[in-house]
Amino acid sequence: MTRAVVVYRSxxxxxxQYAQxxxxxxxxxxxxxxxxxxxxMQEYDTIIYGAPLRAGGKVLGCKFLRKEIEMLGDKNLILFTCGISDPEVGKNRRLIQDWLIKNLTDEVLAHIKVFHLRGAIDYKQLSGVHTIAMAMRKRTIAxxxxAERTPEEQTxxxxxxxxxxxxxxxAIRPMVKYVLQLSIRGIGPNAGASHLVDD
Incomplete structure (x- = not known):
């Protein structure tokens, strides 16, 4: 059995909540x-990293993945992003994939399995910076x-x-199943890493 750890930024x-x-x-x-x-993290075989996916495609803490991959490259690496876009919509999946390509290096993408989960938003809790950013984003989309808006923009x-x-x-069931399969079958690092967004 492999030993896993969940690391997150929220x-x-x-x-x-998803990490817990x-x-x-x-x-x-x-x-x-x-x-x-x-x-x-070196004592773990599987490292699951969770981070918010902000409007516009920024993955919080992606610097951690870009810069530290050499030390973690021999691990099973899994990323789950959390945003309000519905990953069941094909256009959203492609958009998320494009964002990940921009956020992460080819080396990271070759080593990682990605899942996207839907999150939550409460405008009363947003920081001043995020409130302004969302207002600007909303005006641009409006x-x-x-007919030209993406599903993510309409959301x-x-x-x-x-x-x-x-x-x-x-929503975490596919990810749990994937990690358990790594453990049961003894699958090594990078298995299935070619899928940027799980279907």
């Missing part, structure tokens, strides 16, 4: 990224021809200034 709680559920289902350790050193308009929660415990 801004408003959705990513942290994963730790329960996989019977493994879980840490906020800021509370664990890279050296401490100027677009509705931003539909949920603007609303409390919206898409967090779903069942």
């Amino acid at each position: 801004e408003y709680g959705a990513t942290q 559920w994963l730790a329960v289902d996989l019977w493994c350790d879980v840490f906020d990224r800021r509370s664990i050193r890279l050296e401490d 100027r677009l021809d509705p 931003i308009l539909d949920t603007y200034r609303k409390t919206t929660n898409f967090v779903d415990r069942d």
